[in-house]
Amino acid sequence: MGDVRSHYDDWLCPFCGAVATRETQDRVLCDSRSCSCGAIGLAAPVVDSDEIVDDALGVFGVQVSAESRGFDHLLLEDLRNAGVEVREGQRTRVGEGFWGEYISLWFRRPHGAESG
Numbered sequence: 001m002g003d004v005r006s007h008y009d010d011w012l013c014p015f016c017g018a019v020a021t022r023e024t025q026d027r028v029l030c031d032s033r034s035c036s037c038g039a040i041g042l043a044a045p046v047v048d049s050d051e052i053v054d055d056a057l058g059v060f061g062v063q064v065s066a067e068s069r070g071f072d073h074l075l076l077e078d079l080r081n082a083g084v085e086v087r088e089g090q091r092t093r094v095g096e097g098f099w100g101e102y103i104s105l106w107f108r109r110p111h112g113a114e115s116g
């Protein structure tokens with residue numbers, strides 16, 4: 001595997017306003033950083049933002065309803081229903097053309113909401 005990481009570098013956490021610097025420990029496909037406040041940022045090209053949602057569902061172990069599959073806004077609703085906060089991060093152009101516009105979404109599960 002080659003290096004598929006982008007040069008997305010706007011890891012400003014929308015929850016606490018700090019710049020997230022930690023590598024995310026969870027297994028994710030997207031570019032990712034973890035913030036000291038507990039939030040996880042995931043970045044992907046705007047046209048590929050379903051990968052962000054996929055990664056978030058995996059990280060938080062959220063079960064999705066059958067009718068949500070394939071619909072990002074419904075999947076995000078499933079995440080919210082599971083107690084995960086979702087916020088939009090920085091939208092940045094990191095390359096040329098269609099694939100160059102990146103978006104980040106941030107996810108955080110409030111303290112105490114974790115089960116097990």
Ligand SMILES: [Zn+2]
Pocket residue numbers: 013014015016017018035036037038039
């Ligand atoms: Zn934060």
